[in-house]
Amino acid sequence: MATAADEPKTFRDWMAGCDNVKTCTAISLPPETAETVAYLRLERPAGLEGAARLLLRVRGEWKKPPATLQLKLDGAAFPAGSKPLPVAADGDVVTLTFSAEDAAALIEAARKATKLTISAPGISGSVSLAGSVAAMLWIDEQQGRLGTGTALVRKGTNATVPPAPALPVVAATPVPPMLDMKAAKQQAGRLRAELKKRSPDSCEDDAAEGDSAWSLGDKRMLVALACSRGAYNLSSSFFITPENEPAKATPLRFADGDGNDGNELTNASFDPRTGHLAFFAKGRGIGDCGVSGGYAWNGKDFVRMELAMMGECRGIAPEDWITLYRSTAK
Template identity: 85%
Template structure:
């Protein structure tokens, strides 16, 4: 994702075409990686799958909505993979009532009209639909146009346009079409591909963090060398964001902060022998700034776990962008997770579409 160095943001327009440009821009950094296919947009819904074919579908709230409500459906691969459907509320829903009333095109849902219990965690209110209610809503989505959520003094609508197409696409990705476990196109075919195991990543903790003075010296030496070679490669006014950590065996991880914006700090990462900047090697991140580059945005390294995470914001409130992480295994940084949301619609980062996941050894 290439950012505007002056603002630290992706070039986002206020209209739908701007949101599309954001999604395209985010994917410039992901092309050619081992992640699952790019998320797809189906009218008012988005769907995507990860590397083990766990798939997610999310309704997209209107761009101008102040009271945000959306549905998130996630389903693991394999014959036993069960769909889990959540209703999420953000914005004015800060203190949820004991229960919420739902309607489908003006008709009470579930059919008995029972209010559904809600829980709150930070600024996110959640209703977890039962397996029975999930199946009922999926079936109703074939004809219904809108799900309405109401509480005293508050209401929000969720468009179902595109939901059936999104779930049909998920069935296709998981090999469920024509099977009894399909969400949409059911049949008698019993041959559903099994779920594949998660890749296992063994992270290696590194020695205690370099003291402030030593870390500053390592970064300063590398920055000075690179400035001689390429004067415009890193902005000097971002140098206070530099960092360095020991990786053991005389090696150092160095992060040079090269571009600072309003809410994004882009850093270049190198591994070098301690005190030898001429032998520094740029890292190659699959999810970096395109072409396997060594830049990550809003990145942080935890030497206690060997984990390097990043969170590139599409805009300041952090409701769109790309997030992910890598683990140091003693030789290199290996991808551990990746998620994205290419539409700025108030969707919480924990609900973004996961494209890669792993298990820790």
């Protein structure tokens, strides 16, 4: 799926990216063959007050998740002389949220250290720090922090840091109650038949069970035609059409859409209560890489609300992917 935003950049074993309001994220990439998936994730908003937040995620197969983790930097205890650090568990993932002091110490140590190792009863893992300094230096550059006291890496005496851009506000508009299934299938079936007359190969017939339609009010319909089904991805084409007039349908144009008209989304879902249309294009079946995002209906069109990406399939959960666009709904 093409993206209108700048894609994340890779720095050896790390990846980094920034969104439209200059909130930037750096994340370590676990080895493809790691038995225990462990990664660091650093996120920092732009502006003078933007504070870095550093997390360590560890995913393992355990009957009872560990309550603490013991960390070492190149074999030396981290933090120096510390006891194991407490973690929060959520299913098969535990999260260690570093204090501001420990985060600053780890960022400073990354200049020379090469590996963070993690251990707990029955668990061992590691995080490579190769590329972490370059990723953080790049973030400092994107946020205008180079040579300032707030820089992650290249600090200086300059006290001026550019403010964060304003967060876009989208006027999301709910739509009328959902059509019943029969009416939705009728609207979609009429459009599918119309498009088949124009372009017989545009949509696979065996995916038609995924078709749907919703009322947008004022006798307008949003119609999704399921056009291509794979092992774990379903691609749908979206149109706006006058009710019962499929010949007048027009394809939507999404900021990150695929297809000839940019009106295709993968694994899309629409919530008429909020007017929000989401998609999740998986890079592989377990959903640890790909592109996700969403749009809001504003009464006239669908405008982009959020976009996140993870280009490497390394066991990183979708909630930790690098955000490339964000907004807020009014």
